[in-house]
Amino acid sequence: LAASDFPAPSRLELIALPGLPHIVAGDDLASLLVDCLRRQGLMLDRGNVVVLAQKIVSKAEGRLIALADVVPSARALDLARRTGKDPRLVELILSEAKAVVRVGPEVIIVEHRLGFVLANAGVDQSNVNVGDQNATALLLPINPDASARSLRDELARLTGIRVGVVINDSWGRAWRRGTIGHALGVAGVPALLNLRGRTDLLGRQLRNTEVGLADELAAAASLLMGQADEGRPVVLVRGLPAGSDDGTNGASLLRPAAEDLFR
């Protein structure tokens, strides 16, 4: 979308939704979300964006895997030795990956089957102790953009309002310490804004100017979610321009390998 069709807001409000129940496979997230909003006396409005933590989307979609059911391959056993990770976790990481990009201490950077380059294929391992027989690991949703679109459609069906939906997750970055929220799935809000053709204050043309709007939203919402638990996995963002479904989504944020200098 061109930035002129999506002017920067002068005020933005972010509200973390409390009181969402613990999510399990099969839960209807949209209905739970609408109940939660009603209890808080919050109304959805056009231009609102609902940011959901990947964890609850993955859980609702049944992506929690019992490690006891995973049999590590020879390759997983080798990588587990090199990284100090649980071999069953490594097997899951490899099963989610198209390619291994780098291997470091306790980390395997992969190109995920969805195209994202990230540590450990986004498999949540915070709770996995090596060899633990009761351990589980949570995989990314099968298709986060489809999940976002479906949540957007369900929310519209339940409330009559077409909001934007972003599914975010906290990932590390090259060159910088600390995780930040990234947009994994996006619907109904521009993932990328194109400033090409726009001019600066002196009337000169801007170049090379695509803005990762959905990533900025994902990072902003992450400030309210905290990372330690599931306490506040949903953030409502108010103040963006309304109704700009330009068809860009989480996949639009992927830099094609041919243009990428770092894999």
Next chain:
Amino acid sequence: LAASDFPAPSRLELIALPGLPHIVAGDDLASLLVDCLRRQGLMLDRGNVVVLAQKIVSKAEGRLIALADVVPSARALDLARRTGKDPRLVELILSEAKAVVRVGPEVIIVEHRLGFVLANAGVDQSNVNVGDQNATALLLPINPDASARSLRDELARLTGIRVGVVINDSWGRAWRRGTIGHALGVAGVPALLNLRGRTDLLGRQLRNTEVGLADELAAAASLLMGQADEGRPVVLVRGLPAGSDDGTNGASLLRPAAEDLFR
């Protein structure tokens, strides 16, 4: 700082400040900012964070360079041929860099003298046409953390309130399309939050969990600034926990080269 000392807010409000004048070398940003806040009827409060676009800090500090004064070296001429960039701009980029990390079409990824790995050493080139005799280029501040700290001290002197200050800039990333706001200089707000030792809802220990809080703030503020002009280069963030000057700063967000798999 430990996350327990800086709980995630349940509401966050971001307000873009209008009406800041065009900034030139020598301007007193803190005074201009306080005037601007007063005109808007906005009061600073403890726990507020002021996010300023790098451009205005650099301009106030006299970092605008006339390209006509720059004589490109042989190395700059060579890199200019390979990248299609103005040789004088390349000279400035090299003068700001410790090392060239990658060279691509129209882009030179460097390790900046400040340690950041970024495109074109952060030298703003949106307005530079090759060979233009009147062109200028804007370099990053000499020491953005010192600039942030000095702005924080000046704002405290003028208002009595010690806020957090983040200087942000929009940079591209490895693997992902679109620029997002990054924290360049930080004072008075934790740049990195350490979740180590914190437990999840089931009481299990979290690992590998440092959050790039200042980068998330920088990205959030960027949503309101727009990227096309200087119209709204200051964003006030309200709702964070008050007064946590833990000594981390923009430099804390740099991943040491020895731990970095991507340079």
